[in-house]
Amino acid sequence: MVSNSIKASSLVEIARKTREAARQLGALSIDERNSAIEAIVQTLEDGISDIIRSNKADCEIAKNRGISKPLYNRLKLSETKLRTTIQGVRNIKMMPDPLGVTQIHRELDDGLILKRKTCPLGVLGVIFEARPEVLIQIISLAIKSGNGVILKGGIEAIKSCQTMFALIQKALLKTSVDHNSVKLLTTREEIRELLTLENDVDLIIPRGSNDFVRYVQHNTNIPVLGHADGICHLYVDKQADLNKAVAITVDSKTQYPAACNAIETLLVHHDIAPQFLPKIAQVLKKNNVELRGDKTCQKLINITPATEEDWKTEYSDLILSIKIETSLEDAIAHINTYGSKHTDAIITENKISAAKFLNQVDAAGVFHNCSTRFSDGFRYGFGAEVGISTQKIPPRGPVGLEGLITYKYQVAGDAHIVATYSGDNAKSFQYRDI
Template sequence: MTESPLVQRVKEVHAQARLLATLNASARNEALEQVACALEDAREEILAANAADCEQAKANNLNPSLYARLELSSSKLAAAIAGVRQVAALPDPLGQRQLHRELDAGLILSRVTCPLGVLGVIFEARPDAVVQIASLAIKSGNGAILKGGQEARCSCQAIVHAIHRGLEKSAVPAGAIALLTDRAEVVELLALDQWVDLIIPRGTNEFVRYIQNNTRIPVLGHADGLCHLYVDRAADIEKAIAITLDAKTQYPAACNAIETLLVHQGIAKEFLPKVAAVLENAGVELRGDALAREWVSMTPATDADWATEYCDLILSVRVVPSLEAALEHIATYGSGHTEAIVTEDAAAAARFLQEVDAAGVFHNCSTRFADGFRYGFGAEVGISTHKLPPRGPVGLEGLVTYKYQLVGNGHIVATYSGANAKPFTHRDLGCQ
């Protein structure tokens, strides 16, 4: 049976990824520097391609939140390129010995980190994701198959062309990074569990859920980014206003922007009119419960609002009688992404940090800090809300696995079985 062009391409990435996995850290880091240089050289080409995508997106009336992710400014591109160099400067994630144990004299067990293999990354808009994921894949010794949305087609092609030009000047095979451009290829890609080791979707919750429901390949990501900010009775008002404004308006289309503001009733009378004035001046539409509307005129919130990820300048507001009520609201509606409390009460903060079940739980800072670049990961492939690791922003550590290596000298299990079984020493040797 003749293989489809997609299967052939995926198998080629798989083969090139095996070669990439054998390269040392210096070779991979040099490849990243060549990629960064190539992206800088292609800056005008990439921005022009993105401008064409944006023009077409406007003509097609693309959703505003998707458009915000699609648009690639000069500063956004520069930050992505800086991220490539940050990834290169990170410690090598491969070949790290996590366990070193003598089972018996001459029988030594090691657990050593190694690449996953091939990553399948499917995303809507977000052309800068191509740069982030390709750099993390190269550093971690993984091949990557990238599929951007049709709305970002020109941008993705320009970026990948630049990446390939950079890799051609290095020891890393350019074929380890591939771009898919046909929407129909996604369904076929999701069925290739023999050749693809991890799927990473980035996009709307409907998009991510579709991926999760249509593949046997492990999926890393999150479907919802419904984040809350709780302003406690003991909050510093000015601090709370600044954090609320940043968490909602700094980049409202991001998955780590807040969608609901919870306010303790003991501070609502003083805080709500002040924060509402600042938010409304920034163009935010407020939707509040009955108690919130006692202090500020706003659209009545419905039950659906508490469960909605707006990705827009819309914010639900609820007044709660206690920290316990805030915790209960978050437990009911939170997506496990990022939750934050503003308070000067150390006991309240400690309880919030302890009891909230989310990948990120913050005290007195904006939820927008939930980001691999800001965490010092250099870049991220996405944010995972799974409870099993990796969780939160996923950088290099989420793209490696490990193998157990056992070295002996003719040892056999029979020696350690039966009535005269020899005991194991199980002596830890240290990982240095």
């Protein structure tokens, strides 16, 4: 009992130190914040071999524990993957300052001025599984946006995270950024405590399995940003260019099947199915994709029967379910029934059909004639992302810097009082935008 109490107290203390450091961070100039990001880039580049070595140790331990293939793929860091992540940090440095931006500048009346200006959220609590490079992305975005961040990586990535965190802390000690603005937790028990800190943490961002994200959503009073499922669809319309359809289908499924923006269901219009299915099945099987299809598919190609459960499943692996649709409307209805509001795409040369799909599919990302794998903060030019949100209230989709700021209203006057604008002889507001 005493031991648990001590742990809770120490985590509260950590959160309060992070909040205080975050207040100082939000007050730093853009040059000071960018200098910290540059220091992180340089230190990480110098430490690439150390990070890879730690990651190999994590992968070996995970393999011996029987980690699932999708989780292992997310855990593994190649040098290319790491350098791409570091390049994303460089891109963040080049982005405009998100803080102190005047969104509204209005003279309510003579000498009574209203401004709405952007400011940091405060302290982020980020809990993630497997993907250790997330730590780099989120710390960089937090520093740029003036937010403190408390991170908790998965046990499977602990050595990778500790090595990267140590390098980042080393970099921050050379800058104006207080190293207390960034903290790393290491035990599973700390997750439960973190979720109770509504007075000190402003936003929780979970990244991991469906069950894990739902656990976080159901066990905290802190606002949660994220998504539980990544059930993405690709619909091949009757007026699709079949060569485009093949290339996009293969990329959307096989380029990185463990990603949340990889497709799990392929929908094909009935009119082109006899031409398209044999062609795409052959290519996908060459890429070691296991195919599951509805009854109509089974009449056209040799395929494992799909069940109702397949339409609801995020495989995160080289498995793809295929369904034949008789119309665009049926395809949209299927997506809106079974989709997770993440990313869905249509292949068609008909602009009217494309517009109908883009307008009626309820998802954070709706694409036309391109791979769902483009649904990514780095590819959107955000530098990196803290996660992807499927909620309708903003931010939605890949969340970069703009999703980590809020705003405040500043009003300045000269002995102005509300009584002047009330009653029978009330003065009128002028409302002049400046």
